[in-house]
Amino acid sequence: MSQPVLSVKDLSVVFHLRRGDFTAVKSISFDIMPGEVLGVVGESGAGKSMTGTAIMGLIDPPGEISSTSITLSGDRIDGLDEESLRKIRGRRIGMVMQDPLTSLNPLFTVGEQLIETIRRHLPLSQDEARARAIALLADAGIPDPQNRIDSYPHQFSGGMRQRVVISLALAAEPELVIADEPTSALDVSVQAQIIKVLKRLCAERGVAVMLITHDMGVIAEAADRMVVMNKGEIVETGSVGDIINRPKMDYTIKLIEAIPSITAQNPRYAAAVAKGHSFASEKTDEPLVVVDNLTKQFDLSGSFLSRITGRNRKIVQAVNGVSFSIQRGQTYGLVGESGSGKSTCARMMVGLLPPTSGTVSLEGTDIWSKGAEKKRRSKIQMIFQDPYASLNPRWRVGEIIAEPMRALGIARKPGEIAERVADLLERVRLDPVSMRKYPHEFSGGQRQRIAIARALSSQPEFIICDEPTSALDVSVQAQVLELMSRLQEEFGLTYLLISHNLAVVRQMADEVGVLHNGNLVETGPVEQIFGAPQADYTRMLLDAVPDISKVA
Amino acid sequence: MLAFILKRLGQSILVMLAVALIAFVMFRYVGDPVASMVSQEASIADQELLRERLGLNDPFYEQFFRFIVNALQGNFGISYRLQTPVAELVMSRLPATIELALTSAAIALVFGILAGVFTALNRKNPAAAAIMAFSLIGVSLPTFLIGIGLIYIFAVELQWLPSFGRGQVLDLGWWTTGFFTETGLRSIILPAITLSLFQMTLIMRLVRAEMLEVLRQDYIKFARARGLSKRAINFSHALKNTMVPVITIAGLQLGSIITGALITETVFQWPGIGSLFLSSVAVVDVPVMAAYLIFVGFVFVIVNLIVDILYYVVDPRLRIGAAKGH
Amino acid sequence: ETLRWARQSDALTLDPHSQNQGVTHTFNHHIYETLLDRDVEGNLQARLATDWYVKEGDETVWVFELREGVTFHGGEEFTAEDVVFSIERAKSENSNMRQLHADVESVAAVDDYTVEFQMAGPSPLYPNNITNTFIMDKGWSEENDLTAVQDFAAGEENFAVRNTNGTGPYVLAERDPDVRSVLTVNEDWWGEAPAVTEIVYTPISDNATRVAALLSGEVDLVQDVPVQDIERLAGTDGVKVETGPENRTIYFGYAMDDEPLISSNVTDENPFANPLVREAMSLVIDRDAIRQVVMRGQSLPTCVNMPPFVNGWTEELDACPAVDVERATELMAEAGYPDGFSVTLDTPNDRYVNDEAISQAFVGMLGQIGIDVTLASRPVAQHSPLILNNETDFYLLGWGVPTFDSAYNFNDLVHTKDDEYGTYNIGLYSNPEVDEMIESLGTMTDLEARNGVIADIWAQVQEDRVFIPVHNQVLAYAMRDDMTLAVHPENQPSMTGVVFE
């Protein structure tokens, strides 16, 4: 076999922090061959991104890199000075950074950033560089690249931005591409397309790819070999098929088990079927929540004047005549690609955003009618998409959880409140001592549990969960989902579960609605939707989901 | 965009009316113009006569209305002190102030931004710490003291630069400029430095703080990952992103350079509207004071408008209005 | 030779009759001329008039004989009709000089070089009033529509505000108000050719900057020199300072009527109405300390509210009693204020030399006898209306005497306040007998008898302690040391008097 494109020996990354050193990566070694895709997986904080950043020489103080050697096609690249590194970065190693939304400079057009990078590394004229930039965008699947090249990043959707970042990484035809979560912001269909581009590069030009992700499905689909990391160390390495089908180490086994599969049937459905009951026909009670013909328009017209005269009106139809109902004690899953109106629905149902038309009724009362506020506040709660942003960083966890009790007058005496908070924390499996701490002192999974504890604090009947696990890695996600199911059983809660992770929805929901451009294209019992989807859009969505079970 | 400008212009008119109104209320408390207009032997009856003639005995709203009507026609009356038409007086002083303000603003911007970038890039460097500390002297001493200190060092002791005035100016008819004569250029140095010190400190600190923030953004890291040169990263990518807040403050500061020029112009006997205003306050020359305030109000309004437009130029995210998901 | 001359402020206008203000007159004296003016001792001297006297047989007429062969800058000949025109203009409604000519009923040209002033009654001291009334050319004025003095309220500018045509030693070459004015010598002037052939006049309002400009050699002559800088300037190579007395007294005054004070803790009566309190106050002021420390030796302590130049001044009146705090304390107890009282002193802070510091020093001295003074210090633009409206209990003021006669002080400061008289009688002192004597002064022709009345009035004023005078101001001009310019008592220096070494 030929020489590896990248060879890493004994790489360590140490952060010199005030409370002692923290080793993010512990002497790891691995190689990547030309044309090979190496998948790197592991739970959040395992050191995956650090490894990639360290290879680029981009670790900032107080971080420090040490290694025996890092070679790129035989050339040592560790310990080089900043200037020599600049010649390698972008030119020989391309990198896709983890967060595409913030990786692009918002003040420069996509084209400017591409051309700048191309001309820095390749001897091309302005026009040639522009032509190349357009070709790159087209490769990455951006429609109409001639026109879109002069757009600013904010004019692109998250998925498009991610594709631009990929084009940028590929701009100077590097030998090695380090792609850190390149598809995390994409819907499944676009994700599939990107994976195709990467694979084609490997095949056609022998480029080596280091693909960092926590989505096992993507690995299964794209990678040849994979590395499993935990706490800065490599736990296991081998071919994708080997590891997924025959994991050896405990950690790997746990990780693989935690992955919800899109093809696995809903457990309750499966149980019901096993017992011979029919799962879908429980629709006997009066539904708890009824959404009827819900519509939301956003008026984006700039000025007061044009709003009055009605000229130049720019109206976004975010939600369009959506109707569905949710049974008490059940979970309704709402799926759909990014921007399809899921969160907007949620905000109207919780009382944050008045609907343009249509009604949301809870136990028969319209929550937007006069005098319904009290009921709405005490019975509906929401868990937000980003747990960190929904916790006030300046408040202690105890205060955060206690706020709904105070505001709704559920408990008033300090002693009683403290008791209840402690109880709630225990229920979400957190140490009651943590009520003294601030949100930033918790991990993502723990924060999500705090958010759940707060939602439970007001003793609601109905909880809207907007992407409750999107910020979490698979193992933590599994814990949170498990917790939610347990609480549902305990308190008889009703959930609206919003997610673009279809596997999660299949596992959790009793009924499912599919949103597309604000329209509810399909709704029905979970196994009906997943098992026999009716709408084209649903079918397309389901087809695009990568799945580990496809690995041979 | 046009609608936005029109809306802002409408608001601006209200702002200016408010400025004029408050100014008028204020004049009652600044002193009595008559007391400083008559000589010490003028009898009470004479003073009363003058007050009557100047319309100072009319009800407040009548005086205000008259002022607004006249001002709309570009007529700000006659200066009580210098007995020349106020509009003419202000116009003849304007070039001096504007040249001083622009020079100071340029100094403040250029040095403020350079020093801000330098101190942000070399946060631990002792030279940067020294610049940070030294710049504070600019804000902790009164302007008049700094001005006199500079005069003492550079005019009296070293005799390098003139201590007062504008030097020789070139009269272009509608404008007088000191930019094309040697004495004119030498004369502007000290007052411009004095006037710019405060704004320079502010801009420098602001740029530094914003730069530190921006340099840690992902897109800077990504720019490094793309192998861009240091200069492109620091001055093109990072600096441009610090500009939005800097423009806000710098814009406000350009306005306050003009109000801040009061003391500087007086110390350096700079023949601008600032010193004109202060001499007018001393003798309660109401027409000049009113015209000055209207002018300054106008400057602020224009500057704010330009700042808002500049936002659009610098930050494309603002161009499509408020369209934003969450 | 060119003289670069700096002072605190600029002439307000070049219209000779529009403003009665020292700085304006000083500047205009170089362009326009008056019938008479004052020399550096303060004596009247001939200028455009060569002789002046009361008409024989008619005590109410003043005769002025005019200088012949004088021409205006525009070439017009100077004659009696210019004088008639100018005096009438100065008397006209919008003129600020009219008060000085209030007694003139009419002016008539007897021939080309003689004018007669018909007065309302005998006015023996009238010539003192014309030292700042400038003569304009009638023809030029009429041509430029200048018969009336500018009316502010009309909102129009007057030609004379920026253009001149006088008979004086200099011709206006350049004028930028507040910034710079240039005067060049008038080759055809009737007097002796002055050594200064060009004057560059620049107002510099900041004290320190003005001094710096002289030190750096950017100007040759500086007026309005701060007293604390005199010593340093005098000790600097190439610079010298001329000092001399000014015709102005700085004094304190207080409310003397029976109304309770506005700002005092004594609310049922006016402590200042008690003569014992006033005496105590006058015993406690240490004028020598003020002179030595506050004024740096640059003042002439006095106990009468008039400078030595003024008719009626005597050494006895001027002399001060020794400071006696003990006696003052007794007096306060006797007056019924053993613990003193509180009051606010209003002082300007930008008008007279070290005005605020003088007041502050007096506050300390009054503290020794229990008078607890709060000092309220303001720019003169706010101080003036305050005191003119009698909204003060206790104040500082300076008074100049342009006529060089005591009657000027009496009319404005001592006579009971009414429409005509007592404009600056801020303490509301009122004594009908004194009022009567003051009114009689205006028409008395027997100068000796008149001086007797003046002495009587002063005796009463001093006995009643209407004022607490502090000192007469001293003027200082700083200049290059190769030139000389004497200090003028009215602060009206003429650059024709400059001599170069």
Place this chain on the structure above:
Amino acid sequence: MNDITPTAPKSRLARIVDSDIFYSYRTSPVAVVSSIVAAVLILAAIFAPFIAPYDPFNPRTLNLMNGFTPPMSESFSGSYFLLGSDHQGRDVFSAILYGSRVSLMVGLSAILFAMLLGVTLGLIAGYRGGLTDTIIMRIADVQLSFPSILIALLIFGIARGIIPPNQRESMAIFVLIFSIGLSDWAQFARTVRGSTMVERQKDYVSAARIIGVKPVFILIRHILPNVLGPVLVIGTIGLALAIIAEATLSFLGVGVPPTQPSLGTLIRIGQQFLFSGEWWILFFPAITLVLLALSVNLLGDWLRDALNPRLR
């Protein structure tokens, strides 16, 4: 995020000492030195009556003949003046101590007042948006058009009409605080408004709205703590400016009486003696002001960096 899970709750003090801010403070010599300097100056001002050898505010104790005594020498009447005496025979050292008191009181109160007003209006403008925002921001425009001198004159004139004459001088200091504060609020309002507009979008605000927390409490308890960082920094620069503004206003007759000089007034007085050789009258008060401004601002700088978690 580094997941550190301390097992037992610590005492409040221990938690403070252990906090990142305190750590950054301990390891920053600039912060330590400037906080010591600021503390010394502020304590000296507070305890002026116990430290100062003389009482410069009591005119009865002054002897004019002691004027212009150079530093470290005996005066006419035999008093010893460490930093010399001024033109009224006041001990410069004592005057600085007492003057700092006045200046700090005026400066701090004015800045606090400006902050209170500016932050309140900024919060409201940023949270409500729309017409409220436009009105508040245009008022800020109007305010910015007036030099603070004129605002002070206006307020003083109005106050003169309201306050009875014998209380005017004692009210002067409050009028002064009010005037300076009123001319400074706009910049706080602008800053806070910007940050509030960002914060109000965040989900923790939505979370509070869902349970019906009143807007006032959302603003005060949720948003305010999150927008206070830059406010503190502007406030520290503002302190020096407020002290200087006070001096200018006192000169215009709307400030403290010259018999009770503030630091700024001392500088203004001392400036007259710049050319005449009595340098100490200007020098010591000016140095005090520079030290005060420098230490407070360097502390502000440090605080800005320390509060920014990315810079730790």
